[in-house]
Amino acid sequence: MELLATHNPWNISELHILLRLLLALLLGGLVGFEREQSNHAAGLRTNILVCLGSCLLMLLSMYGFSAFVDEPNVRVDPARLAAAVITGIGFLGAGTILFTGKSITGLTTAASLWVVSAIGLAVGAGFYFASATATVMVLVTLWAFNKLEKRYINIKKEHLLKIKAKDLSQAMIDINGLLLDRKIIMRKMLLEECEDDDEGGQVMLQLYITLPKSETLLVLLDSIKHLEGVRWVSSE
Structure with a gap:
């Protein structure tokens, strides 16, 4: 005390x-x-x-x-x-x-x-x-x-794909089929004409996608790159 x-x-x-x-x-x-x-x-x-x-x-x-x-x-x-x-x-x-x-x-x-x-x-x-x-x-x-x-x-993180293509209709069909086959969810799509296009007719696709656990981004980019009409593809 x-x-x-x-x-x-x-x-x-x-x-x-x-x-x-x-x-x-x-x-x-x-x-x-x-x-x-x-x-x-x-x-x-x-x-x-x-x-x-x-x-x-x-x-x-x-x-x-x-x-x-x-x-x-x-x-x-x-x-x-x-x-x-x-x-x-x-x-x-x-x-x-x-x-x-x-x-x-x-x-x-x-x-x-x-x-x-x-x-x-x-x-x-x-x-x-x-x-x-x-x-x-x-x-x-x-x-x-x-x-x-x-x-x-983080596996379900959203990715932004930028794709420059020559033939829009064919590229859209091929890309959509590729995404469906691999069960890749497309959240949003934006389409715009290329301002620096010297050849003419090329468009830029911007796809917001979510990958499943079994899919890797590098493999997907390589698959899209080899599609007919695709000039180049990048990811953010």
């Missing part, structure tokens, strides 16, 4: 500060190492710095203003700087999101930075079990779920 009575929630020893900063470095480094192995923009050092900085700001928010606690007309809010970190990390995460043509990349990296900042805040506040458990869950999500996603979800 005497220890509880003399304990000051606004003070922390230098040893505990060091332990919390080291734990933030370790947990942020674990997530950063996974991102580095996957060759993402925010890798080992970025995640360590985000987690370490969040932990330091949480420590500052909770214990950095303890000298002013007993001052009149002063109200100390331990969560004030933590709220600013959550808002500010959004700008760093936005920098990792890229829009390339018809796809958006970097969302997972941005989300991992946001979670790493939350882990750093949790470590700074002394929630060791919660921060360690969250780190394990993040690693499972980034590694194990990524394997499942590539195996069961």
Whole structure:
């Protein structure tokens, strides 16, 4: 009872500060190492710095203003700087999101930075079990779920085929028959005349397709290339 009575929630020893900063470095480094192995923009050092900085700001928010606690007309809010970190990390995460043509990349990296900042805040506040458990869950999500996603979800990814053909009617019949035989689903088709056509009569077909598990994109492109009337084919 005497220890509880003399304990000051606004003070922390230098040893505990060091332990919390080291734990933030370790947990942020674990997530950063996974991102580095996957060759993402925010890798080992970025995640360590985000987690370490969040932990330091949480420590500052909770214990950095303890000298002013007993001052009149002063109200100390331990969560004030933590709220600013959550808002500010959004700008760093936005920098990792890229829009390339018809796809958006970097969302997972941005989300991992946001979670790493939350882990750093949790470590700074002394929630060791919660921060360690969250780190394990993040690693499972980034590694194990990524394997499942590539195996069961990305297989059904939509592909864009661009086909330049000379004889439109014959090419359409051959391509449609090829897709039906291989059970390839055509989502959308666009047709336009080639502006740089020197020979005349050539058209550009744009097909949005979804491949089945048994089909590979390279084999399909090679099959379309050898169809009568097809000049060239590409994929995005």
